[in-house]
Amino acid sequence: MDEFIAAIVSFPTVVFTVALLVVGGYWVLALIGGIGSDMLDAAAGKIDGAVDAMAGKVDGAVDAMAGKVDAVAGKLEGATGKLEAVGGKVEGAAGGLSLLAALGFGKAPATVVISMLVLFAWALSTFATLMLRDYGVMAMGVHVGIAFGAVVVAGMLTGLIASALGNAFKRHRPIGRGELVGKLATITTGRVDERFGQANLHEDGANLIVDVRCATPNALVRHTRVVLVSYDAEAHYYMVEPFESKDSIARP
Incomplete structure (x- = not known):
């Protein structure tokens, strides 16, 4: 028990422990009605919208940039290099949005996605820390590796579960004719x-x-x-x- 406590209050697990306490406090308040259970979704809705809305803009920007690069490649080689660099940044932004989609944003409520990500990262980091302590591995570089690995694996698990539960959390938008008025x-x-x-x-x-x-x-x-x-x-x-x-x- 002492080893477990030491593991969750030491780096890197302490980072996830604090995050887990915040998430746990949020759900306690949600259950007792202190806050709406979708409060974070109201803010994270911008993220979910960005995954869909901005993805199209980013793709269009990449295509447009590629066309400009091809058009001036023969005459302005220096300018071509700059345009390719800008295109790389645009593609990087598209990759960031793809990462959010892979984590499950847009498939399940943001509150659920964030909670699963934090819980899995905390559990993985705790387990890895306890295992490595048994072997006497305590180097800072190893701890950083544990944190990075925990986040990556937790992200993969969260994405898989969010995708599997997507239908359960699917929101049915009311049709434009307002047929539900009066219900x-x-x-x-x-x-x-x-x-x-x-x-x-x-x-x-x-x-x-x-x-x-x-x-x-x-x-x-x-x-x-x-x-x-x-x-x-x-x-x-x-x-x-x-x-x-x-x-x-x-x-x-």
Whole structure:
């Protein structure tokens, strides 16, 4: 037990231990309703969008750059070298976006992807540290190698699991005609305002997750029943209002 404690509070595992404590604290707050379980997704949605939206722009930039390089290659060899260098940077950006996609961003919620990545890296680093201590290997270079290897392997495992669970986390965007308007749904986030909120509802045997908004102040919290009153086809979200049953309305 002492060796285990020493391993998780020493470099490199201590880095992952701190990250794991942060992730654990996040999920505790999410479970007790202190924050919405998709709070990080609201911020990480930009990353997920970049994987799809920017990938096309990067590919177009690479193709355009390649065309320019071919056009001036015969006349301006020096300029060609510079353009190739810029093209390499553009391709590097595309590689970065591909890495995010490989980790599972866009296939599973960012909160789940980050949590799995941290948990796997922590477990791998702890195991490797304990194993190498038994053999008396304590060099700093080895510890750096453990950290790097743990992140790489954790990333591979996270990507595989996120891909396998992709269908389970698949979000069904409401259709543009707003056919779900008038349906009842249940709030799944800790709050709902003009910029944030989600709810789920059952339609034709499917459990749908939809983005919702509501003017503030309001009393909407997790598990509140609401009515989808209108649909924004451009922003892909529903405006909602608290649901009051006929019985509750009839009571004095």
